[in-house]
Amino acid sequence: MKSRMFKHVLGSVLTVTALAGGMIAPVQAAQDRPLVLVVPYPPGGSTDILARIMQPKLSAELGGRPVVVENRAGAASQIASAHVARAEPDGNTLLVSFDNHAINPAVKPKLPYDTFKDFVSISQTVRFPLVIGANPKVPGKNLAEFLAVAAKEPANKFNYASTGVGSLNHLAPEELKQRSKVELLHVPYGGGGPAIQAVVGGQADMTWLSYAALRGQIQAGKIKPLAVAGEKRLAEMPDVPTVAESGFPGLEAYSWSGMFAPAGTPPEVVKKLTAAFQATLKDPEVARKITEAGFEIVASDGPALDAYVQKEFKRWDSFVKTNNIPLE
Numbered sequence: 001m002k003s004r005m006f007k008h009v010l011g012s013v014l015t016v017t018a019l020a021g022g023m024i025a026p027v028q029a030a031q032d033r034p035l036v037l038v039v040p041y042p043p044g045g046s047t048d049i050l051a052r053i054m055q056p057k058l059s060a061e062l063g064g065r066p067v068v069v070e071n072r073a074g075a076a077s078q079i080a081s082a083h084v085a086r087a088e089p090d091g092n093t094l095l096v097s098f099d100n101h102a103i104n105p106a107v108k109p110k111l112p113y114d115t116f117k118d119f120v121s122i123s124q125t126v127r128f129p130l131v132i133g134a135n136p137k138v139p140g141k142n143l144a145e146f147l148a149v150a151a152k153e154p155a156n157k158f159n160y161a162s163t164g165v166g167s168l169n170h171l172a173p174e175e176l177k178q179r180s181k182v183e184l185l186h187v188p189y190g191g192g193g194p195a196i197q198a199v200v201g202g203q204a205d206m207t208w209l210s211y212a213a214l215r216g217q218i219q220a221g222k223i224k225p226l227a228v229a230g231e232k233r234l235a236e237m238p239d240v241p242t243v244a245e246s247g248f249p250g251l252e253a254y255s256w257s258g259m260f261a262p263a264g265t266p267p268e269v270v271k272k273l274t275a276a277f278q279a280t281l282k283d284p285e286v287a288r289k290i291t292e293a294g295f296e297i298v299a300s301d302g303p304a305l306d307a308y309v310q311k312e313f314k315r316w317d318s319f320v321k322t323n324n325i326p327l328e
Helices: 002-031 046-061 075-085 100-107 143-150 168-180 192-201 211-219 267-282 284-292 302-323
Strands: 035-039 067-071 093-097 119-134 159-162 185-188 206-210 224-228 254-262
Touching (some): 035 046, 035 075, 046 067, 046 093, 046 119, 046 211, 075 100, 075 254, 100 168, 100 302, 119 168, 119 192, 119 267, 159 168, 159 192, 168 185, 192 206, 254 302
Parallel strands (some): 035 067, 159 185
Antiparallel strands (some): 093 254, 119 206, 119 224, 119 254
């Protein structure tokens, strides 16, 4: 009798253990596969540059686990975001998101995912102010001088190139227009690369992009910086004033990058990934490369990123609705 009871209890214990192992095994197996960082833009953009700077050190922090950067460009980051939202919530696929993550729900009536329900935040890695870069033939040495000239010209004589309708570098110039009362024509392009080429080629007068994206053309003298849309001047361009110094206090436009996993990713996996990204960003060599590219390291945790996304969404949602910004 005792023997049969022992076998029954032992069988129950083994069954529970096997079931527990079955629940843990998929997560463990996922951690043995490459970590895929899905970038919503083509190679060479700010988000892609950041991902590739972090790639080797992040792999080391994850015990040598391979880290792969996968570019899924298109539809103002919607293609990449939808892909990650539908991915298995095992910590194997992350979205290297951008300011569009917070802005899209304010400017896109229908998204193929829910920004606030389909993702779990890992870390806000960096932020960086937009730089207003202009064709050298545009009048003025800085933003204040340019606006003084533009105010005397017919409306829309000057234009600006953006990376698309509803992007940060569409909305920030629109705020400048509202406050300066100077009409500038919006010309949307399909990304930062085409916008830069339009400015260099003279088809567009200016654009608002990251210093990392504009640096090469600025150093080559093909684009002149008019202002920095951040709290302070950039160390590499100490003579270029901020937008606030140009007469528009509080007008700041920071792009940023954050890491998101599909909703439902286990908390222990999220915690491990957050720690890995924070350690990567604090590595001296990684930090040096990121800073030189014009980025400001944040290295927050998930809750802090959630709060930042909500703040940015509310800011631009209110601006678009209050000012009836055209989004078509």
